[in-house]
Amino acid sequence: MTSSNRWGNVPAIDVINLGANENDATKDLNIAFVASHDMRHVVKTINSLPSNLSGNLTILLNDITTPIACRNLALLFILGMIPDEALAADVALHLWYSVFLPEEYRVQVGLAIAAALDKSRDDSITVPIGKRSTVSWFYPPEAVAYLVNLAPDAEISKLSTPSPNTVEFKARLLDGTIGIGYDSSDPLEGWDISAVIAAGKAHGARPEDIYGCIYFYLTEQLRMFAKRLRELSISFKLYSTEACGLAQAIKSGRLTELDLPPTVRFNRIEVSNILDAQYVGMDAVLTTWGPLLSDNPFATIVGYFLNWPLLEKDGDPTTCEDEDVIDQCIKCVMDRDERRLRVPLRSPPDALPEFPDDDNWYDYTNLNKYSWAERFVEFSRK
Structure with missing residues (x-):
């Protein structure tokens, strides 16, 4: 998937599928989405976990594209820090999929981001989201500048001095000039169409109103996700760098202080379609990420070939x-x-x-x- 496609182009999948694999709700799990693009696989995976999960879940979420990486982080802030789960879900839905943000939602987005940035002003870059979950982010300066400029102007002056180009981009993003990338981008491609239609029918929407159906479906999914952030113990670690470079950084020990020592092993590693020869390629992906796979019968690298x-x-x-x-x-x-x-x-x-x-x-x-x-x-x- 190219960086211009801001949404998914294959349906979201549950990469853990706990009942068919470990089948142990007490087990700690490390999951890596090394070329995540949007948040759909994360949402689907966490929402599919049993409600009695007592193990700790660590989610490594990486995407090299700055707007997407910042949007993923903003979505976590919104869903974890806005107390009203219904409001949080609707604000997140608009930020994720709408070209235009209502003014009151733009303020909510900015306040959530500003609150998170304010909590991380010290050397700490970890903030709580929900009662039991945390998010840590390790972004390059240009990504941090982009994120800061999603906050209200009153908060920006306390946090950073953005470049004129970044401010201009912010204005163009929020007024709809920049948004979805390809004009053929479609949110329907990122979710299972049968589940979308079923959710719509449950709320009185007809299948012909397919975008009404996906509104109800995504609202349900995001509300559930917000609830899971409050109920489960989840540690998110977000990066915005090249996928294989991230693996090398982990193995070299450069990320030990960030709780990713060379000894860390992942139960699932989702690599999207960077397996395609046009991107990273299968050999490079398996060579760099294979050694970080946990040594158990259920540990798996999951991906797909799209452009072959x-x-x-x-x-x-x-x-x-x-x-x-x-x-x-x-x-x-x-x-x-x-x-x-x-x-x-x-x-x-x-x-x-x-x-x-x-x-x-x-x-x-x-x-x-x-x-x-x-x-x-x-x-x-x-």
Whole structure:
């Protein structure tokens, strides 16, 4: 996913899947999202944990793109520091997905950020969010400047002297001139469409009002996430750097003082699609992050290949003959007997998606831009 796509382009996944793996609510877990992009996988993962979880959860969240890294941090501040969970969820929803922020929400965003920055003025860079959770961030100066300028002007003067370019960018971001990146970006691509429609129906929205459905779905998810921040023991550690460079910094001991010593091991490492040859590549990802994988049968590196068809002959749809595409669709897509909905875990490599009815087929093939060539993979030590 490029930096211009500020939202997800594959549905959110629960990277822990505790019931099918460790199945131990008392176990401490370390989870790394090393090229996180937005927060959807984090939200989905934490919301999927059992309510009786008593183990400590450490979340390493990294993205090299400054606006996305700062937005992720701001979302944690908002959801953890605004006392009213319903208000926190709605403010977070607007910051995450809306081009325009209502003025009162802009103030709420700024106050949450300013309060967090004020608490971290000393050498400490860890602040509480919720009753049992904390967030620590280790951002380069340009990212800190960007974050500071999301706070109200009255607070900015106490915290930093922003550059004119940063102030201009802030104004353009908040008035909607800058926001979603690609004009084809769509929040529907980051979430499971069946769950979105089900949430909408529960609130009286029809499937045809798909963006009304996703509003209700995301509101539910963000309220639950805000509640989990208050109930569970979660330590967030946020970075904004190159993914493999972060792994090298951990292994070299440079992050020991930040509670990431060379001995740290992760139960899950989610690498997004930096496995693609156009980005970091599989060899580099496994070489740098593999040694940081915990030595247990459930520890896994999770990722996916998104752009691999572009390296194949006739893989680029802009140069492939229409007739070839149509023939393949007739043979593979329109055969109702061979479709499968969201290929289950541990399915054979040739398993196909299944669509139980025509409406479901339409929802998955027309309400998003999936190529259906995405390939999700897992790597473990054994």
